[in-house]
Amino acid sequence: MPKTTEPVLKREAELRAAFWDQVRSFPDGQKIKNCLQCGTCTGTCPVSYTMDITPRETVALFRAGMLEEILHSRTIWICASCYSCTVRCPQGIRVTDTLYALKRLAMDKKIYPDNFPVYALSRAFVHNLYKYGRNFELGLGAAYFLKTNLMKAFGQAGFGIAMMSRGRLSLRPHTIKKIHEMRAIIDRANELEGV
């Protein structure tokens, strides 16, 4: 074996170990091993048309030792969590939860571009929760668009005004009374996870 492939293989082995750890952490996670490659997941997925790797191909690539490619795909970020694949899989595989596992893995390993939309939104959301205990939609939107695409924020102005005039958008965040409780729980959970 040529020397140059060694780091690649080592990296793949490390990622796979982390993947199996993730998969073991939810009910029926290991059923992924029973995939028949029938393609029901891809057929039922409302967004597979815009994925670079379809859900079925994800499993095929994994079996071929190409987990790193999967983690770089658009697929894991475009899943909208509709769970169609999960309820229709003839093998009882929790496809959506498996994609979540891949998402978490990609984030752990920092495999995403800097201004990457889903990651930016997730970060803004987590920050919001720690700060207020509830989601602050205007703040979330502002943080998100500042990070990703400022021009898009102006495109949302009409929508914001329409919602606000009907009392459906708040200018101020609501902080829960026992925010200290919430932060204590988050801090402790992070500590337990070794974050």
Next chain:
Amino acid sequence: MEFAYYPGCSLEYTAKPYDQSVREVFRVLGIGLREIEDWNCCGATMYMSVNKLVAFSVSARNLAIAQKMGCDVCAPCSSCYTILRKTNQYVQWDPHAKSRINEALKAANLSYDAQVNVRHPLDILVNDVGVDTIAAKARYRLDGLRVACYYGCQIVRPNADFDDPDDPQTMDKLLAALGAEIVPYPDKVRCCGGMLMTTYEEVAQNLNHNLLRCADENGAEVIATVCPLCQMNLEAYQPQINQRYGSAYKMPVVYFTQLIGLALGIEPAKLGMDSLLVKLANPRLKAKKTAEVTA
């Protein structure tokens, strides 16, 4: 009948009409709703994809408070509903996870052992109150209002226990009993894209365009929803969708509880009908004869 009410963040503002109409309908039907005191965000789908233990612990704080209240939870938002149920499932499935979640909760002097069931208002109305009881209490009929019943994803999947994941019927039956004409809606469980409207706008617009077209082609004059995110995606982005696809949809998108409220004779303003972006111009409510009214 009493429930611990978990409105969730969306129902505070963007889905205010949903909150108003759930509270009003439950009040008129005599179902108690006690809001979970100082509840926090359930963590939503996004949180779940970042760090699982944090997500489940945050979500479990609400369930722990509900457990102290001693009643089951009523969660109208589909996303909250799924997340809270998933937390339950996780606590029940994995003793190790349960102890870790409880260790995190201990930081706030709370504990949780999955004693609380999480229910959706549609489930409660159809299975606990009953379609016939609600129909008997209706003071008006939704006379021939052509409704497309849209269930979306997360109340029927992945852990549905009160309706079919492919062809759910509960909302159809309930609104039909109130006099609505339920149009065929083959896309009733197709996804609206959820948060993709923010992250991958063009994809979400395509999904919502399909949903609007399907409702329109089947003759619907209103779409009834069960979820704040579905409602907002379908309603608020119609101008952008029309621009992209050259369509001209002006489809009212309401919460199913708003239609029930109208039938029960609740004032439209109390149901948040004024807060809709696309108004339901002509609900065409015809008063029933008083003799038919039992409540």
